Amino acid sequence: MAGIKDVAQEAGVSVGTVSNVLNGRKGRTSTETRARVLAAVEKLQYTPNAAARQLKSGLTQTLGLVVPSVANPFWGAVSHHVERAALEFGYKVLVCNAEREVAREATYAEDMLGSSIRGVIFGSSPVSMDHLRDLAARGLRVAAFDRRSRGASGVVACSVSIDQELGGRFAARHLIGLGHQRIAFVSGPISTSSRIGRLAGLRAAMEEAGLVLEDRHIWQGATRPGFGDTEGAQLGRAAVRELLAQRDPPTAIFTANDMYALGAYAGARDIGARVPGDISIVGFDDIVFAEIMQPPLTTIRQPIGRMSEIIVRRLIHDLEDGRRGDAGGGAHVDITPELVVRASTAPPPDHGRGNS
Amino acid sequence: MAGIKDVAQEAGVSVGTVSNVLNGRKGRTSTETRARVLAAVEKLQYTPNAAARQLKSGLTQTLGLVVPSVANPFWGAVSHHVERAALEFGYKVLVCNAEREVAREATYAEDMLGSSIRGVIFGSSPVSMDHLRDLAARGLRVAAFDRRSRGASGVVACSVSIDQELGGRFAARHLIGLGHQRIAFVSGPISTSSRIGRLAGLRAAMEEAGLVLEDRHIWQGATRPGFGDTEGAQLGRAAVRELLAQRDPPTAIFTANDMYALGAYAGARDIGARVPGDISIVGFDDIVFAEIMQPPLTTIRQPIGRMSEIIVRRLIHDLEDGRRGDAGGGAHVDITPELVVRASTAPPPDHGRGNS
DNA sequence: GTGAAAGCGCTAACAT
DNA sequence: ATGTTAGCGCTTTCAC
Numbered sequence: 221m222a223g224i225k226d227v228a229q230e231a232g233v234s235v236g237t238v239s240n241v242l243n244g245r246k247g248r249t250s251t252e253t254r255a256r257v258l259a260a261v262e263k264l265q266y267t268p269n270a271a272a273r274q275l276k277s278g279l280t281q282t283l284g285l286v287v288p289s290v291a292n293p294f295w296g297a298v299s300h301h302v303e304r305a306a307l308e309f310g311y312k313v314l315v316c317n318a319e320r321e322v323a324r325e326a327t328y329a330e331d332m333l334g335s336s337i338r339g340v341i342f343g344s345s346p347v348s349m350d351h352l353r354d355l356a357a358r359g360l361r362v363a364a365f366d367r368r369s370r371g372a373s374g375v376v377a378c379s380v381s382i383d384q385e386l387g388g389r390f391a392a393r394h395l396i397g398l399g400h401q402r403i404a405f406v407s408g409p410i411s412t413s414s415r416i417g418r419l420a421g422l423r424a425a426m427e428e429a430g431l432v433l434e435d436r437h438i439w440q441g442a443t444r445p446g447f448g449d450t451e452g453a454q455l456g457r458a459a460v461r462e463l464l465a466q467r468d469p470p471t472a473i474f475t476a477n478d479m480y481a482l483g484a485y486a487g488a489r490d491i492g493a494r495v496p497g498d499i500s501i502v503g504f505d506d507i508v509f510a511e512i513m514q515p516p517l518t519t520i521r522q523p524i525g526r527m528s529e530i531i532v533r534r535l536i537h538d539l540e541d542g543r544r545g546d547a548g549g550g551a552h553v554d555i556t557p558e559l560v561v562r563a564s565t566a567p568p569p570d571h572g573r574g575n576s
Numbered sequence: 577m578a579g580i581k582d583v584a585q586e587a588g589v590s591v592g593t594v595s596n597v598l599n600g601r602k603g604r605t606s607t608e609t610r611a612r613v614l615a616a617v618e619k620l621q622y623t624p625n626a627a628a629r630q631l632k633s634g635l636t637q638t639l640g641l642v643v644p645s646v647a648n649p650f651w652g653a654v655s656h657h658v659e660r661a662a663l664e665f666g667y668k669v670l671v672c673n674a675e676r677e678v679a680r681e682a683t684y685a686e687d688m689l690g691s692s693i694r695g696v697i698f699g700s701s702p703v704s705m706d707h708l709r710d711l712a713a714r715g716l717r718v719a720a721f722d723r724r725s726r727g728a729s730g731v732v733a734c735s736v737s738i739d740q741e742l743g744g745r746f747a748a749r750h751l752i753g754l755g756h757q758r759i760a761f762v763s764g765p766i767s768t769s770s771r772i773g774r775l776a777g778l779r780a781a782m783e784e785a786g787l788v789l790e791d792r793h794i795w796q797g798a799t800r801p802g803f804g805d806t807e808g809a810q811l812g813r814a815a816v817r818e819l820l821a822q823r824d825p826p827t828a829i830f831t832a833n834d835m836y837a838l839g840a841y842a843g844a845r846d847i848g849a850r851v852p853g854d855i856s857i858v859g860f861d862d863i864v865f866a867e868i869m870q871p872p873l874t875t876i877r878q879p880i881g882r883m884s885e886i887i888v889r890r891l892i893h894d895l896e897d898g899r900r901g902d903a904g905g906g907a908h909v910d911i912t913p914e915l916v917v918r919a920s921t922a923p924p925p926d927h928g929r930g931n932s
Numbered sequence: 933g934t935g936a937a938a939g940c941g942c943t944a945a946c947a948t
Numbered sequence: 949a950t951g952t953t954a955g956c957g958c959t960t961t962c963a964c
Contacts, residue, residue: 221715223957234935239959250933265714270690271631272957275940290655291864296646303673312687315671317659331668334626358621359577453868486868508647512809512842514870579941590951595943606949628941631956 222264230260284340301528363535378534387520387557388421400472404437406459407476456483471568478503496566515563578620586616640696657884719891734890743876743913744777756828760793762815763832812839827924834859852922871919
């Protein structure tokens with residue numbers, strides 16, 4: 221591995237000069253020297269050592285992104301958009317897959333601190349606020365994606381999310397408008413603000429319509445460790461089977477994300493129920509597969525391209541302003557979600573016979 | 577950010593001692609000193625600076641993983657498994673998303689070289705062998721996943737892949753056994769060894785059965801830059817529409833991966849063709865969605881858990897043995913793929929009327 | 933315009 | 949058992 225010294229020697233100049241042509245202001249080296257240095261760099265296949273560079277300068281042009289599960293294409297898409305947005309500012313992004321395990325999230329955060337990464341975007345996940353507070357106290361700029369910075373002002377530098385509750389309302393109103401009265405909520409652990417919000421929206425809209433969301437219709441699956449890839453789909457599948465086995469089964473299901481919804485399709489098929497004939501399903505996120513599924517899934521879309529851009533811009537701005545503490549502390553941007561009606565929803569089977 | 581000096585001062589010892597208790601052999605510090613140091617670390621929330629540490633030691637416990645597209649859950653799953661396998665050896669993995677762009681792949685590789693990452697696993701993608709050769713020459717250990725190290729012995733330290741051609745044969749034989757005679761191949765650019773191999777297997781099996789794979793049945797979509805997330809699905813969708821519009825349309829389609837197959841479902845639906853009634857579809861990879869789709873997709877499974885483990889183990893072993901050059905140069909492990917028959921395949925529509 | 937030299941935070945010899 | 953010190957490869961004043 222060639223070092224800067226080798227380059228300097230090869231070009232017959234000092235290391236300082238090499239460093240200058242490589243990243244000092246333009247006017248500080250003669251065209252001729254510069255050419256010689258560049259030639260040497262080329263010849264020696266020199267790659268600057270990032271560790272040394274950042275040790276000296278103390279900062280990295282890298283953002284961390286912690287996502288709960290790469291198995292969910294929603295987060296794959298988020299990674300993609302965040303990466304793209306960061307690139308425009310000359311930043312790289314280090315994507316960490318926490319697999320919805322708090323311990324891994326913590327480990328990664330620790331690593332980042334040690335890697336001079338100064339800004340991290342957390343995707344919705346079960347990490348505790350205390351933990352984030354701790355990180356923030358140690359100098360890490362924390363941003364939240366798809367997760368509200370509730371309460372903890374000063375901890376989260378900025379956050380973006382859609383209005384989760386509104387998303388829940390959109391789904392509920394659509395279903396209620398179709399004539400559904402017994403709507404179930406299917407989710408993994410309801411412990412993130414996004415899931416809590418979605419459920420709250422569903423409940424609120426139902427109550428406004430004079431309906432009640434029964435406890436037995438809130439299906440909350442446990443995340444089994446190592447469930448990995450198939451988690452969401454498996455959970456959704458199991459949920460439908462159990463829900464439809466009830467005495468007074470729901471006629472519609474609203475799921476915490478599209479993965480559960482897709483799994484719900486499989487569950488419905490398992491027991492011979494048709495979507496949307498026997499059971500209507502509304503998902504959340506609008507992942508690529510939503511449109512391709514048969515029937516195409518009605519879902520709540522999150523404009524992740526825009527959201528990614530906003531969070532990246534804010535975080536970097538915040539980082540480079542360098543002002544600690546209160547500055548933009550807790551600035552939250554709320555985005556309006558969008559209901560995408562496709563073919564997984566229809567009036568309930570008994571519609572027009574027993575109701576209204 | 578507290579440094580090792582602060583800790584030393586707080587604990588009333590020297591930096592060397594702190595370093596020792598943090599990572600020197602156990603016996604070299606008194607229990608009492610160790611306790612004081614640890615207390616100081618705790619109090620100051622000290623996090624060792626990774627840059628400095630690796631600058632000194634010269635090596636990182638980090639592997640790079642370059643995947644062609646996080647939008648394809650197959651690669652999401654691979655990331656997951658590689659990460660898990662690496663963790664067992666105490667390694668982290670830096671996942672890079674090349675988006676099937678050679679330039680990005682190159683940029684990432686450059687970064688890794690600069691970050692003291694010494695081993696990188698490349699997922700199948702269109703990078704040129706020359707480029708890899710260059711990286712290898714500069715000291716990076718290169719491993720290939722799902723891509724054969726054809727020709728270039730000495731460049732790729734190790735590689736794992738399924739026997740692509742055999743996979744193609746499995747798909748073809750299944751289809752031929754069902755009575756299909758006109759089988760199409762749907763893919764993006766056929767430029768990776770994996771795709772080339774799959775196509776070759778299809779062709780070989782057809783020829784063995786006395787069938788011919790017509791050129792017009794090889795649908796090779798161009799990857800449009802920025803097509804991003806939906807690339808595969810979109811391509812598959814367009815392919816089916818075009819293929820079925822031909823005068824003598826294929827009765828079955830074998831796709832280069834499941835994403836294309838899923839898109840193909842949508843394309844079939846667009847033109848009112850039923851799967852498998854009017855057109856049979858066989859995918860490749862067996863991503864989570866394959867089972868959930870309606871109808872469940874017949875596909876060729878790659879045992880990625882096992883493959884990830886093998887490649888990680890080999891790469892790390894190779895890295896730690898430190899022997900340059902010939903050592904295990906080009907060691908390739910071939911895994912047998914598996915045909916998973918589900919419901920997207922059936923005899924061709926005219927079966928029993930015009931044939932055999 | 934270019935060279936010399938002082939560290940960045942840490943580890944590993946080497947003293948004590 | 950602990951302290952001292954010399955760098956790792958680079959950037960960056962500061963002289964020349």
